Amino acid sequence: MTQLSQLVDVQSIQADGTSLTLTTSGGAALVVGNQSFNLTTQTDPTSGFQDVFSQVRDITSSITGGNLAGDIQLRDKEIPSLQSSLDTLASGIANSVNTQNAAGFDLNGHAGGNIFVPPTGVAGSAINLAVAISDPNLIAASADGTAGNNANATALANLQSQNIISGQNPINYYSGIVFQVGNDASNASAGLSGEQLLIQQLQDQQSAVSGVSLDQEGANLVQFQNAYTAASRVASIIASLFQTTINMIGA
């Protein structure tokens, strides 16, 4: 049970003195009497991830404790939220750079095209971010079509200080993401050391009650041995008293 409770949140119900029922705190049966029910996994058709099933019921979202819940939370909440931030950043940069480039003229005198492959949507932007051109002459540096004009290049460079990503500039937005990761990790390890202290204290308390102290058992041993010796002395004195009495009667 101790091992099981490290994996998932377990509740135990003592049915009648002899049989035990174990369920997750969501109520999915794990052990009933002498029968056990395996948890199984199935591939989710939309996300492609594995869902946890008890019999035919999907219990993925109702698992609230243990390693399994931690892994699921990391997979379904923490990482997707970071991914979506990175996607927002990537699509914001790609779209603003493309828009600004389209406002100018390249070295051939043509209106600027896309510098980045245009993202099809926000989701997946970060992983699909790619530069669309290989010829530097296609960067629309010029704002008026003359080769020596650099006004659009300056505008492209200045995108870095403009609030093009959810009301923030790209640098601040990115540093916000990194701060979030660092903060989550540092909160988690602070939480971990707190919990570890708690576990240690509980284990100490458990051990204080149930642990075997050789000193105490030794003392008990001496005590019981003395009591035994004393009792047998009493018995032998009584026996000798009887003996004396019987001898007196006989005489």
Added chain:
Amino acid sequence: MTVRVSPNIVPDTLSGLNGLKQQLNTADLELASGRSINSPSDNPSGIAALIVNHAAQSATDTFERNIGNLQSTLQIADSALNSAVGVINQAISLGVQAGNSSLSAGDRQAIAQQLQGIQQQLVSIANTRSGGTYLFAGTQVETQPFTLNSSSGSGVNYNGNSSVTQVEIANGQSVNINVPGDQLFLNPAGSLLGSINQLITAVQTNTGIPAASDALGQAASEFDTQRSFYGTALNQLQSTGTFLSSQNLQLTSQENNIDAADIAKVTTTFSQAEVAYTALLEAEGKVLSLPNLISFLQ
């Protein structure tokens, strides 16, 4: 009654050793890298500040590179215009010489030919290139700005434009980096190429030579005024460059303030943890080998 103490001290010791080992590892990593932030969780707000700091550093580096490139281009332009001054002075003295009424027609013709040579030199100076682009063509940098054309009043055609390019050399600070060729060589307040052409015609026809010479003198002083832009711009680049390198130093020291490991402090932490680790091991060894009551009950 006494409080019962857990007789099993091993778990406590192990967790103590574990904690100390972690302190040793952290201190070791900081000493090895020289940085107090080795992952975002070491100092989340510090890492956010570092990212902003690095962005500012790379922007400053780019500005410094821009200034370096501009300085070499502007120096080429400045020295080209400087060499024009000597040529112009030669033209002025030729004009004075041609005004001498005792000269023969053949002498004037010879002077006119010299002046034409000077005209060509000035046009080739006006067509100076650097890195494959024309320096005095406005923003039409890929088109040769001046071509000789004897039927034009100024003797040349200008194929550039009158635009000025601005380059950002520090946050929010831009400089103009060129004077368009028409403003330098065909300025309405005194057209250098125009007055040379008129002087040539005057000498060839022997009419109005003094007036043409005067006009050339006036054009030469206008040219001096226009070309002084390059000296001023170079000075400005110089001083902004100095400002940027001091800003870069500041950013670097700010970066160190954020994430440089305090070596003295880390070393102290390291040796403290080391002593504690050894002490704990020794104490544990002694406690575990202590005799208990049973040992004495024989």
